[in-house]
Amino acid sequence: MAAQLPGTFIQRMKELLGNEYQQFADTYKETPYGGIRVNTLKITVEALRALSPLGLEPIPWCPTGFYTEEGARPGKHPYYHAGLYYIQEPSAMAPVELLGVVPGDRVLDLCAAPGGKSTQIAAKLQGAGLLISNDLHSERTKALAKNLELYGVRNGIVLNENPERIAAAFPGFFDKILIDAPCSGEGMFRKDEDMVRQWEPETPAKYADMQREILNSAAMALASGGTLVYSTCTFSPEENEGSIATFLAAHPHFSVVPVGGTGSFAPGFGELAGTARLWPHKVKGEGHFMAVLRHDGTAKPGAEVDTTDDVTLSVAARPRKGKAESGKSAVRRAENGRGKGGRPAGRDGGRGQASAEEAALSAYRDWAREQLSPEPEGHPVLFGDHLYLSPLPQAALNGLKAVRPGWYLGQVRNGRFIPGHPLATALRPEESSRSLSLSSANGEAVSYLKGETLAIPEERLVVKPGSPLKGYVLVCIDGYSAGWGKWQDGMLKNEYPAGWRWT
Structure with a gap:
């Protein structure tokens, strides 16, 4: 690597690794490994391996992950x-x-x-459950939201909040929490030379203070008996074992679930050997630390969110618990004069707001009745003229900065519903009245991704009985949804967003 490793860092790594240090240092002469993870919301691992032109080698710790060949451009x-x-x-x-x-x-x-880990979580949920993805930095949430949209996540919410505010809004609510904590990034020095340049001897201690605050907030938001995974991409013990030791001392109802020292994972240091480390001289990957923490299941006073009223999850989001409020119930609240968050929206007792919401929902449902089968379930949330389908009622997000309150359906303009790109990317071909599969082999898929208009004869369209040929078409690549087009008289008008296009 071109960047020179800091002397203080080198000395500390020699102390940590002893006679293994030279093996570790030699990894900086190697090319970092690349990888892809199959999005099982859209395709199975077996199907992707059969289709992919990439040479793929399984990653031992991730059944959906594969190393890619050096020089590959996935x-x-x-x-x-x-x-x-x-x-x-x-x-x-x-x-x-x-x-x-x-x-x-x-x-x-x-x-x-x-959004890498959020998309991985979403694939494991398979559309059943709730994923709230948060980041404190507003600019970074743009990439987070886009990745969740690209990968077809229907049951996700994106927030831009401080962790303590989320914990206050959702005390004892989450079954699982992931903290991929901000850190000094030492494990990524080989891959990202900017991290080397930004590192200073005081950097680990600065991040350790931040990490402990985040852990405390997560403890408040975790349900009794829940699981919390803490990870970093750094080597420093104060950010890893040190942060976990401090947390455990302050939270006696938590304990470490041992994962270290097996398979590809090396054990953590000292009394926290049950935590895990990935060292670049021992695995084909960069440096990581992980700790699995579990609450002992004792009651957490005041921790349960009321799930009988406005924060009840939708049927699609939380099938395990009781009868949940449907999207239609949310509409009925609007019709009864309850505006955003279940409160009156103005001096007219919310009637004007309810009327606007009902008109927007009516426009969407008119469009969905012709285009979608079945109509997706969830809680409709209207922000201006933009419509989302959320796994949570809007009241549950009151006071929080929501970048994406749910699955973005589209926009209502002049009484007409215009479907959004994220609606298309999360659909399966059989859910749309009209679909079209473009080939990745002959260049037509790339033409579509570049925003070009395509000549498509009607016999290539897959149209459900009773549906007209003219209208919105779910455009797929080798059978997998990619976006919208509008077909009429043998021509497909391209609806692929300019900001997403192939360059």
């Missing part, structure tokens, strides 16, 4: 733009595998941008 294939895989550093795939997410879980990804 971002320059139409399958990337169809959201069939996420390009991710191999070691970064490990923390979510330790979280143990299953469909139906309520999951919080507290430091989520740019």
Whole structure:
């Protein structure tokens, strides 16, 4: 690598690694490993391996992860733009595998941008449950939201909040919480030379203070008996074992679930050997630390969010618990004069707001009745003229900065519904009245991704019985959804967003 490693860092690594230090130092002469993770919201691992032109080698700690060959450019294939895989550093795939997410879980990804781990969590949820992805930095939430949209996540919410505010809004609410904590980034020195240049001897201590505050907030938001995974991409003990030791001393109801010292994972240091480390001289990946923490299941006073009223999850989001409020119930609240957050929206008792919301929902449902089957379930949330379908009622997000309150459906203009790109990317071909599959092999998929108009004869369209030929078409790449087009008289008008296009 071109950047010179700081002398203080070198000396400390010699002290940590002893006679292994030279093996560690030699890794800086090697090329970092690349990887992709299959998006099982859209495609199975077996199907992707059969389709992909990339040479793929399994990653031991992630059943959906694969190393890519040196020089491979997975971002320059139409399958990337169809959201069939996420390009991710191999070691970064490990923390979510330790979280143990299953469909139906309520999951919080507290430091989520740019979204690699959130998309991995979403794939494990398979559309059943709730994912709240948060990042404190507003600029970074843009990439986070876009990645969740590209990968077809329907049950996700993106927040731009301080962790303590989320904990106050959702005390004892989440089954699983991931903290991929901000850190000094020492484990990424080989891959990112800017991190080397920014590092100073005081950097680890600065981040350790921040990490402990985030852990405390996560403890408040975790349900009794829940699981919390803490990870960093650094080597410093004060940010890793040190942060966990401080947390455990202050939270006696938590304990470490041992994961270290097995398979690809090396044990943590000292009394926290049950935590795990990935060392670049021992695995094909960058440096990582992980700790799995579990609450002992004792009651947490005042921790349960009321799930019988406005924060009840929708049927699609939380099938495990009771009868939940449907999107239609949310509409009835609006009709009864309850505006955003279940409160009156103005001097007219919310009637004007309710009327506007009902008109927007009516426009969407008219469009969905012709275009979608079945109509997706969830809680409608209207921000201006933009409509979302959320796994939570809007009242549950009151006071929080929501970048994306749910699955973005589209926009209502002059009484007409215009479907959004994220609606298309999360649909399956059989859910749309009209669909079209473009080939990745002959260049037509790339033409679509560039925004070009295509000549498409009507016999190539897949149209459900009773549906007209003319109208919105779900455009797919080799059978996997990528965006919208509008077909009429043999021509497909391209609706692929300018900001997403192939360059």
